[in-house]
Amino acid sequence: MTHVNLMNNYFNPNLVYTKKDFRRLFWMRCHVFERVLCDVQQVNPYFRQKRDKAGLSGFSPYKKVTVALQMMTYGSSAESMIETHGMSKSTFLETLQQFCVTIVQVYKDEYLRKPNQEDLDRLLRKAEDRGFPGMIRSLDCMYWDWKNCPTK
Template identity: 45%
Template sequence: MQLWNDYFSEDATYPSHMFRRHFRMNKPLFMRIVDRLSAEISYFQQRRDATGRFGNSPLQKATTAIRMMAYGFPADAVDEYLRLGETTVLLCLEHFVQGIINLFGDEYLRRPTPEDLQRLLDIGEIRGFPGMIGSIDCMHWEWKNCPTAWKGQYTRGSGKPTIILEVVASQDLWIWHAFFEPPSRAPKVNYIVNGHEYNLAYYLIDGIYPKWATFVQSISLPKGPKVSLFATQQEAVQDERDGYTQYDLYVFAQPESNRSSQVDSTFFTDMPLNLGNMMSIRNRVRDRRIHQQLKDDLVENIWQKFEMNQDFN
């Protein structure tokens, strides 16, 4: 009852923006997940026990799993609010994850198609980042049972062997790429920024990544209005395809022929088999000169977009 009154009743204690903050998603999306889980996964269907008393509700179980993932809570940290024991909490998380894979895997857990990439390019372009297809981040997951012979190549600054968990997300928080393996290359696209032509898509990143042509970092200590605006735009994240300005909508409405960012017609997802081609792509990806030129062009492009937006308004 407390959970219901706090978030799901008509006069809920916490409004929609607080729900979004606590659950890391908006309420309609959360309810869509709960409805599918309770309709198709038996574990999330509420039943009566031998005494006729109702068991835990789908909202309790789904909220438990989301809280653990959103906040990194241990299993025994949610019992005071959600009234679930540690063993039940772990079962909730296990069934929730498996249910998401089974029910939503075909729709969400897939590689982007050329059409998906074009939409990402369009969204990046209206925000001043032609050629941008998402934000990338990674973490090191400790490999407890790493074979002794492999420990050297998997051990980094922590002194323990780790595997990289790398994730790419678009501005609407759609996870496009996640894996435990060496990082893959960026898809090939064609776009123009500040009069210069480029043909490798790039990701927005934080400062821990190298200065490669496929990465665009923020500026930690921006000086001047142009660089400060770039840093602000680079670090911004939107919520579930909301937040478009009138100028953005105007740009979306323009003919496709006016796009400066296009998915390359030779786009493919497999790695090239020819060693020479692989080395050529590797060298282009790691080109620090292109990295700096692209960054400078984006600073100028975002400033021009800002001035056009001011004139449009």
């Protein structure tokens, strides 16, 4: 998928696919993708648009973030994406590695930490509103009695 196709399909004003299609493919809303893209570009120059020695544009930041997310989301191997994205295996792997390192660097303080009391209260309220009171300590459901629980 070229940069132009990617932009026309998902990001330009007259996009081919709907927001629902975007969410199904990327497992996130478009504005979240755009925020992640902006954040990784600010922190890591790897995700900024560059030109090679011949003056040609390298892979776009949109494409780099897209392939990293697709590899993580679907467990796609670099080999399986070569034809559709036109990157080499080593570029796929470098992109994924750069993306993961950058995501941890950018979001570790906000999202990759133990929950505080405010977080726990918010999660408890959300779970209770959905009919699951007290779910924080039983997220794995091991404390539930299942009437038809399969046993060995």
